[in-house]
Amino acid sequence: MMNRFSNPVLMKELKLRFRAFKSFSGLMFYLAVLCIFVVGFLMIYTQFSGTAFFRPSDSFTMFSVLSVLQMALVMFITPGLTAGAISTEREKQTLNILLTTTQSSTQIIVGKLVSSVVFLILMLVAGLPLYSLVFLFGGVSPSQYVTIFLFYLVTLIAIGSIGIMFSTITKKTIVSMIATYGAMIFLGGITAFFFFIGVSMDQMATGYAGTQNLMPFSPITYFWVSINPGALMLSILYPEITNTIDSLVGISFPIWVVYLIFYLLITVGCLAIAIRKLRANMKTNR
Amino acid sequence: MMIEIQGLTKKYGSFTALDNLNLSLDEGVVFGFVGANGAGKSTTFSILATLLSPTSGDAFINGKSVVREPKEVRKQLGYMPDFFGVYDQLKADEYLDFYGASYGISYSERQVLIPQLLELVNLTHKRYEYVDLLSRGMKQRLCLARSLIHDPKVLILDEPASGLDPRARVEMRDILKHLKSMGKTILISSHILPELAEMCDEIGVIDNGKLIAHGNVQTIQEQLQGEKRIIVKVVHQLEKARVFFEENPHISSIEVADEKGEIAFNYRGTTEDQVNLLRKAMLADIPIYSLTEEEKDLEDVFMAITKGADVK
Structure with missing residues (x-):
């Protein structure tokens, strides 16, 4: 029964990852960045006196900026962890041997993804003591933190899946890494750019028509903002932003629903491609 | 027949790497595959090891088709490629344990098997050493032990002695003799086939993807x-x-x-x-x-x- 659910690749990856010095140095770097930020924030808000007030609203600002910073770090680290998952095995000439075992392609790909996700969750959990400072000063509800954590989880699994897919379909890790960071820049930056262009065009169109009071209706612009991680994070932290977005695109459907569906589809699609392409030289992929 | 190859052909565009290869091997036969680099040996081995699909034809390992039943074939064969890497930061016993688990062998069985396999390849004293710190000859032997972990009926060894010094070659040859005595069907390609002639029951000569000679060593020499x-x-x-x-x-x-x-x-x-x-x-x-x-x-x-x- 245990054998049925065991994943040797996952166990091996976890063992190797937690034995590698670079994992701990990476974790240390991550926590150091968060520490520097939190201490710096507190110092600035208390004007380096150590006796000034720190209001709950200030605490919320710290939470917001900390969340954005953590998101940026996660988005920066995830491709590094996943984009070499399969291509490194290929480069080290261990992949062929692995593929002649009776493990299925699904087991191998899922093992690789979960090991990376587990490490990223460890990073997020390791940052909890720093977050606890926010709760110390109030202003943030635990449910808000849970929502943010779920948002991280969905996003990092999707980016991880993109990394694994590129790692499977490209021969070299460096190419896979560039492609994954490219996809991440598209999702994080280019979509925001497209949103702003869409909004500008809508405003120009309504301006020319001389119908200033006409509500715009732009599903494409809505789509770009819905799949942007930054936009969703801001809407979680500041729910009033949702009303602004609604008025800009003329659609009042919660963007988190579209975000969740889109990123789940990306995850499933990328994993399916990776599983299919892992044994690309075989007609049947079993 | 333990191995049955029927009209195996592999084409890469206009280049034919394997051209209508036919071969039958009984259980317990040690078959030496001779051919220049690029002649088609590794392509044949890759198809048998279910790493590559043939353009046409099929091959059967103990009656299981490599095209239609690759997972069943993988249970029947142990494969040692010509070039292979090892995982850094895994110890020799962990290396074998990982592959044992990959073949679905239970933890308790692995605990019994691993010391036996390490003894077979004379690596008992290196059980707790990191794999990447072993010498090339030791890595080759460990890889051979790895290919035996699920007790396969067929062993496919692609240049198992390449890059080894004379002592390591002798050690490898002795292990292969032992495997032969265990009744394994072994397909082996090697640049040191003259050294292995005494243990090969049959040899096949492949050139430009075609099997141009096949028989026992005596027949071919005649x-x-x-x-x-x-x-x-x-x-x-x-x-x-x-x-x-x-x-x-x-x-x-x-x-x-x-x-x-x-x-x-x-x-x-x-x-x-x-x-x-x-x-x-x-x-x-x-x-x-x-x-x-x-x-x-x-x-x-x-x-x-x-x-x-x-x-x-």
């Missing part, structure tokens, strides 16, 4: 007997001997070594012709004191069979 190299030693009258042999229609490529008193030539004729040649030489008063046939090993067999072929 194919070469049509032209053998004979070395004759004479006490004196070397020039007279040279003229005598030159006149014989079965003889070609004469080489004379004055300092040794030796004449070497290629001889194409029957055994009776050879007896007559010797008799005539005696009658012609040529003082022959030694006549030997140059021994041909598998390397010579390969060189002779692929002579003139477009070897890539």
Whole structure:
């Protein structure tokens, strides 16, 4: 029964990852960045006196900026962890041997993804003591933190899946890494750019028509903002932003629903491609 | 039949890597695959190891098709590629444990198997050493142990002794002999086939994707007997001997070594012709004191069979 659910690749990856010095140095770097930020924030808000007030609203600002910073770090680290998952095995000439075992392609790909996700969750959990400072000063509800954590989880699994897919379909890790960071820049930056262009065009169109009071209706612009991680994070932290977005695109459907569906589809699609392409030289992929 | 290859063909665009390969091997046979680089050995092995799909044809390992039942085939065979890597930061026993788990072997069984396999490949003393710190020969042996972890019926070993020093080669050969005695069906390709000739029951010579010769070592060598190299030693009258042999229609490529008193030539004729040649030489008063046939090993067999072929 245990054998049925065991994943040797996952166990091996976890063992190797937690034995590698670079994992701990990476974790240390991550926590150091968060520490520097939190201490710096507190110092600035208390004007380096150590006796000034720190209001709950200030605490919320710290939470917001900390969340954005953590998101940026996660988005920066995830491709590094996943984009070499399969291509490194290929480069080290261990992949062929692995593929002649009776493990299925699904087991191998899922093992690789979960090991990376587990490490990223460890990073997020390791940052909890720093977050606890926010709760110390109030202003943030635990449910808000849970929502943010779920948002991280969905996003990092999707980016991880993109990394694994590129790692499977490209021969070299460096190419896979560039492609994954490219996809991440598209999702994080280019979509925001497209949103702003869409909004500008809508405003120009309504301006020319001389119908200033006409509500715009732009599903494409809505789509770009819905799949942007930054936009969703801001809407979680500041729910009033949702009303602004609604008025800009003329659609009042919660963007988190579209975000969740889109990123789940990306995850499933990328994993399916990776599983299919892992044994690309075989007609049947079993 | 333990291995049955039927019309196996692999094409990469217009290039044909394997051309209608047919081969049948019984259980327990040790088959040596001889061929130049790019001749099609590794392609054949990759198809058998379910890493590559054939363009046409099929191969069966213990009755299971590599095309239709790859997972079943993987249970039946152990594969050792010509080039392979190891995971840094895994110890020798962990390395075997990982692959054991990958074949679905339970933890308790693995705990029994791992020491036995390490003993088989003489690596018991390296059980808790990191794999990347082992020597090349040790890594090769560990990889061999890895390919045996699920007790496969068939072993596919692609150049298992490449890059090894003479001692490591001898160790590898001894292990293979032991595996042969265990009744494993072994397909092996190697640049040191002459050394392995004594343990190969059959050999196949592949060139440009085609199996151009197949049979036991003796048969293949006999194919070469049509032209053998004979070395004759004479006490004196070397020039007279040279003229005598030159006149014989079965003889070609004469080489004379004055300092040794030796004449070497290629001889194409029957055994009776050879007896007559010797008799005539005696009658012609040529003082022959030694006549030997140059021994041909598998390397010579390969060189002779692929002579003139477009070897890539």
